[in-house]
Amino acid sequence: MKHLGVFFCALLAFASAAAVEARRMAPEVSDAAIQGKALPRTLEEFGFFVHADAQIPTLGVIPYRLNTPLYSDGAEKLRFVYVPQGTKMQADGEGLIDFPVGTALIKTFAFGDGDERRLIETRVLLLRADGWLALPYVWNEEQTEARLAIAGARVPVTTPEGEKISYRVPNKNQCKECHGLDDAVVPIGPKARNLSREWLKANIGAVPQDADTLPVWEDRSQAGTNAVARAFLDVNCAHCHRPGAAASNSGLDLRWEQNDPHAIGIMKRPVAAGRGAGGLLFDVVPGKPQESILLHRMLSNEPGVAMPELGKATIDREGADAVRRWIEEMPQ
Amino acid sequence: MIRTAFAATLLASTTPLLAETHTISPGEGAQERLQEALILAQPGDEIVFEAGRYAMSDGLSLDVDGVTLRGAGMDGTVLDFTGQQGAGEGLLVTSDNVTMRDFALENPKGDGVKSKGADNIVYHRIRVTWTRGPHAENGAYGIYPVESTGVLVDGVKVTGASDAGIYVGQSNRITVRNSIAEANVAGIEIENSRNALVEHNIATRNTGGILVFDLPNLPVMGGGNVIVANNLVVANDTPNFAPPGNIVAGVRRGTGIMVMANENVLIEDNILSGNPTAPVMVIAYTQPYDDDRYNPLPREVVVGPNQFDGGGYDPQLDGAEMLLAAFGGELPPVLWDGLGSLSAAEGTMGWSLNLPEAGKGLGGAQPGLMTVEAPADDFDRSGIGAPAELDARL
Numbered sequence: 001m002k003h004l005g006v007f008f009c010a011l012l013a014f015a016s017a018a019a020v021e022a023r024r025m026a027p028e029v030s031d032a033a034i035q036g037k038a039l040p041r042t043l044e045e046f047g048f049f050v051h052a053d054a055q056i057p058t059l060g061v062i063p064y065r066l067n068t069p070l071y072s073d074g075a076e077k078l079r080f081v082y083v084p085q086g087t088k089m090q091a092d093g094e095g096l097i098d099f100p101v102g103t104a105l106i107k108t109f110a111f112g113d114g115d116e117r118r119l120i121e122t123r124v125l126l127l128r129a130d131g132w133l134a135l136p137y138v139w140n141e142e143q144t145e146a147r148l149a150i151a152g153a154r155v156p157v158t159t160p161e162g163e164k165i166s167y168r169v170p171n172k173n174q175c176k177e178c179h180g181l182d183d184a185v186v187p188i189g190p191k192a193r194n195l196s197r198e199w200l201k202a203n204i205g206a207v208p209q210d211a212d213t214l215p216v217w218e219d220r221s222q223a224g225t226n227a228v229a230r231a232f233l234d235v236n237c238a239h240c241h242r243p244g245a246a247a248s249n250s251g252l253d254l255r256w257e258q259n260d261p262h263a264i265g266i267m268k269r270p271v272a273a274g275r276g277a278g279g280l281l282f283d284v285v286p287g288k289p290q291e292s293i294l295l296h297r298m299l300s301n302e303p304g305v306a307m308p309e310l311g312k313a314t315i316d317r318e319g320a321d322a323v324r325r326w327i328e329e330m331p332q
Numbered sequence: 333m334i335r336t337a338f339a340a341t342l343l344a345s346t347t348p349l350l351a352e353t354h355t356i357s358p359g360e361g362a363q364e365r366l367q368e369a370l371i372l373a374q375p376g377d378e379i380v381f382e383a384g385r386y387a388m389s390d391g392l393s394l395d396v397d398g399v400t401l402r403g404a405g406m407d408g409t410v411l412d413f414t415g416q417q418g419a420g421e422g423l424l425v426t427s428d429n430v431t432m433r434d435f436a437l438e439n440p441k442g443d444g445v446k447s448k449g450a451d452n453i454v455y456h457r458i459r460v461t462w463t464r465g466p467h468a469e470n471g472a473y474g475i476y477p478v479e480s481t482g483v484l485v486d487g488v489k490v491t492g493a494s495d496a497g498i499y500v501g502q503s504n505r506i507t508v509r510n511s512i513a514e515a516n517v518a519g520i521e522i523e524n525s526r527n528a529l530v531e532h533n534i535a536t537r538n539t540g541g542i543l544v545f546d547l548p549n550l551p552v553m554g555g556g557n558v559i560v561a562n563n564l565v566v567a568n569d570t571p572n573f574a575p576p577g578n579i580v581a582g583v584r585r586g587t588g589i590m591v592m593a594n595e596n597v598l599i600e601d602n603i604l605s606g607n608p609t610a611p612v613m614v615i616a617y618t619q620p621y622d623d624d625r626y627n628p629l630p631r632e633v634v635v636g637p638n639q640f641d642g643g644g645y646d647p648q649l650d651g652a653e654m655l656l657a658a659f660g661g662e663l664p665p666v667l668w669d670g671l672g673s674l675s676a677a678e679g680t681m682g683w684s685l686n687l688p689e690a691g692k693g694l695g696g697a698q699p700g701l702m703t704v705e706a707p708a709d710d711f712d713r714s715g716i717g718a719p720a721e722l723d724a725r726l
Contacts, residue, residue, distance in 0.1 A: 151367035154389065154417070168418050172371045173393035173426075180426070183449070243551065249448065249478045249502055251550050262549065262622060269619070270577060271550060274442070274472020274495045277577040293577070304442035304471055309420040 027058045031084050034104050034126050043122050043137040043146035048082065048106055053119065053143045055108055060085070062203055066194045067214040068231040071316040072109060073167060074160040075120070080106040081190065081203075091200055094193040094210035096186065103127040105187055111157045111167075120155055121169045122146050125179070125187055132185040134175030165313045174310055182244040193256065194235065214256070220322065229326030230256055232319050233264070236308060252283060265294055266330075273297075276305045286330035295323055351376035358384035370394045370401075381435055383408040391419025391440075397427045400725075403435025406459035406489065413440040421446040421476070422460075425453065431725045433457055444474040444490070452482035454725050462492030466515050466573045473499040474516070477506075479552065484718040486510050486726060494573060495580050496521035497538070500528065502552035507718035509533060517574040518543050518583060519565075524550050528558045529717035539572045540580070540587035541565040541607065546594050547579060548623035556595035556631075557716055560602065565589055567606035582618070584609040584648040593617040593628045598711045600636030600677075608646035610667035612638070612682075614674050616690035628690045629672030634707045637677045640665040655699060659683060668702050675707040 033045045040046060050056045057063065061082045069077060083089055087100035099105075105125040112118050119139040126133045137146035138153050152171035158164050170177075179185045192200060192211040200207045214231040215223035234256035240247035241254045250271050253263040262268050265283030270276070270293055278296045285291040297307035298320045306312075354369045354377060356362070366386065369379050375398040383404035388411055394401070403409030413422050422440030425432070425447040436459035437444050444460035447453050460474035474490030477483045478501040489512040490497030497516035500506050506528040513519030519535035521543045522528045528544075535541035542565060546555040565588045574581040583590070588607035591597045591614045604611035612635060617628035644663030649655060655663060666682030668674050671690050676682065682702030685694065 150371050151364040152390070153364075166417060168390065171367050171393070173367075173395045173424075174419075176395055176426070177393070177424070246448070248551055268549065269547075269579070271547065271579075272472065272476075272478070272495075272499075272501065274578065275469055275575040276442075276472075277575055279576040281577050302441070303416055303418050304420060309442075310418070313418070 029058060029060060029082055029104075031102055034082075034084075035102050035128055039135060039148060039150070041148050043124075046104065046124070048080065048104070052146070055110075055119070061106070064190065064195065064199055064203075066189050066235070067196065067212065067216045068194060068235045069217060070189070070235055071312060071319055073157070073165060073312050073314045075109040075111055075167075076117070078108040078110065079189070082106070089204050091192045091204045091206050091208045091211065093208050094213065095191050097190045097192065097195075097204065099127050099187070101127055101129055105190065111159065118157075119143055119146070120157060120167060121149075121153075123170075123175070125185070132179070132187065134172060134179055134185055136169050136172065136175065138169055159314055161314070161317075163314055168310075168313060170310060177246050177310055178239045178308075180246055181239075181242075188239045189235075194231075217318075225322075225325050225329050228322045232322050236316070236319060240308070265292075274304070276300075276307075278305065284327055284330070287328060287332040289324040289327040292327050295320060295327065298323060350374075351378065353378045353380060355380045355382060357382040358386045362386045363389050367392055370396075370399075373399045375399065378402060381409045381411075385410045385412050387415060388413045388422070389415055389417050391416065391421055391424060391442075393419075393424040393426070394430060395426045398429040399427070400431040400433070401435070402431075402433050405434050406436045406457050409435040411435065411437045413437060416441045421471075424448070425450045428452055430454070431456065433726075435459075436461065438463055440471050442471045443476045444471060444493075446473070446476040446478070447480060447483075448477075449479045450477065451480050452719065452722060453477060453480060453484070454722050455485045455488050456726055457487040459489045460493070460497075461490070462494075465492055466494075466517075466570055467492065468494055468573050468575050470494040472496070472578075474513075475499065476501075478502050481505055482719050482722060483507070484722040484726075488512075489514070491515050493517065494575060495578055496543070499523065500525050502550060503528075505715070505718055507531075507722075512536075513538060513541075515570055517570075517572055517578075517580045519568065521545075521580070522555070522558055523547060524552050524555045526555060526557050527716045530558070530560045531562045534564045534566075535568060536564070536566050537570050538568045539570050539574075539585050540583040540590055541568040542589045543580070543583070543587075543592070544590070544594050544597055545592035546617070546626070548617070548621035548626035548628075553623075553625045555593075556597065557712075558591075558594065558597045559711070559713065559716055560589055560597070560599045563589075563602045565602055565604045565607060565611070569606060569608055586610070586644070586646065586648055587613055589613070590615070591630050591633050593626075593630060594633070595627075595631040596712070597630070597633045598636060599634070600638060603639045603641070604665065605641035608644060609648045610644050610663065611640055611642075611665040613667045614672075615667075615669040616671040616687075618691060618693075620691055630674065631672050633672070633674045634711055635666055635674070635676040635680055635682075636707065636711075638665075638680075640681075643681070650694060658699065664702070666702060668704070674702075675705050676702075678706050 084102035090098040108122040138149040153169040157167040233254040238254040378400040421443035422437040428451040431454040433456040462470040472495035483506040493516040496518040497513035519538035586609035588611040643665040664681035670684040670686040684702040685697040
């Protein structure tokens, strides 16, 4: 909780600084860019930021964080949500926040600390009248502009661990590979169970039952092994490994709310894993992480073996540790 | 009449008035140019890949209905994925009414072309090749339609898949024909699918030629209504190179046509030669499972007239030497485990393990000559195969 407190102080300071700036600059978010038919060519057209390079949002663009975030090669991720004036978000249950038409979810990926920080890409999810649209914008070297990169891009970056990688900005279709559910595009992150009570109260005015139940990742040593691992799997895997999504045909369902041991992989045989199974027979073998395909694929870096398939080029050591411990402690 | 009206409606709804052709050529930036064209295409558009080699660094994907991807021939247009850095397949299709024709994919890191939830899809003269030949680290599936209704695979060629060359899973209304599956672990595989017609294909140098089966615990269950006819299934004698743990890693080298845990399957008019374990194998699922929806037995399997050039002359089976001695040096061409129900055309030679129970291993086996009835009725062929309107796109 201490960490969370610090975070919120920072957030408040950040927000009030932004407010001062915003009043001075008086920029306005373009509802037309969000809701129109066109694909805006630059991020600037949306008017989300007062200082885009510093990621200082304009009025009405609200920062948020997730308790347990998706791993993205250790990128720093700055998340914002915007809803049009006169509309509001609603929270009903532990799942996805109910967003009004005209909502924009904005997520910027950055590497490096302090003055060294470099923005790589900003992904936006726009709720238009006909559904959600996902678009990736790539920042230029000078950090002055982010342009639409509909086919994605590769950018050389150095991760916080010091690994030099070819960072993949997803293309528009790849956005849907993770954000696709029952043939529609949907947000993944902003579920009430993965948002803090404080944020929900302040910005939505309601705290549903079972909100804020996923552990805060940095404080995971204080949470139970099971909760940490299941939160990790929900956030990093279940957008594909669930009914109606990209990996539904695997039969693996890693959602937080799934309680059937077989569905979450325990003594489940692979279906279409191919060489990804690495010679192992079951997704999860209780007590035996080294015999579990799930962990084997998390620890691989090779296309065709590595999981998740998209959105990362390096191995998530922290995530793997959480899953390893979970399998180790599982009653045999 | 009802059918004609339906086809006309379908055509009208997928052919907009202003269909465009976008032409892509190989060279600098091909990855981005290709992917951008796939994203910006409108329903009804055609994207033409001009002849040449395209160096791909990432997987491609298509999510627009009614698009045609056309190359300059399976040897003329080659998408080369040797340098692929990401994604689980070479090309992923997630939209309906898509036609892919006349191009090749080489050395994708994962699967070749995967289409998921992509109804009424046509694969025509597509080649997927892992150029180093059989290797455990090749990708799993070459042609991989899954969770789709309406699948036509015609004239494709797949070589080197470490699982199945042509794999159709959890789908309905399927035709796989005029295709070549060579040097894969499984040549052609129909899994947890219904109403599949597999005809006029060549399956050679695979570990197993043509496999039809059901697995437990999948979202789509209850495979059956499958016809395997007029195929050339020869010299499937490549040692199994699947990574251990995969279901096909258990396929014995020298399996011609295998049916496992499926219902209403007809095997007829095939030519089978040089499949040293068993030209035809009909068996129950062998592993323990926990799924009430699953039936592990082969049911109502019919082996019609086929042309067998020899039987199991070098079987990869426990006790092979004793078996060969018992059957006079060569096993009869049809191997049944004795479980479920099988009928065979008069004069079909076979042997049975006479197992008492499914999933209990070979402990209770009492091998002997197979004695089964001749097929009782005409096999019900209605509704089997891809919808006829898919032919119109070839």
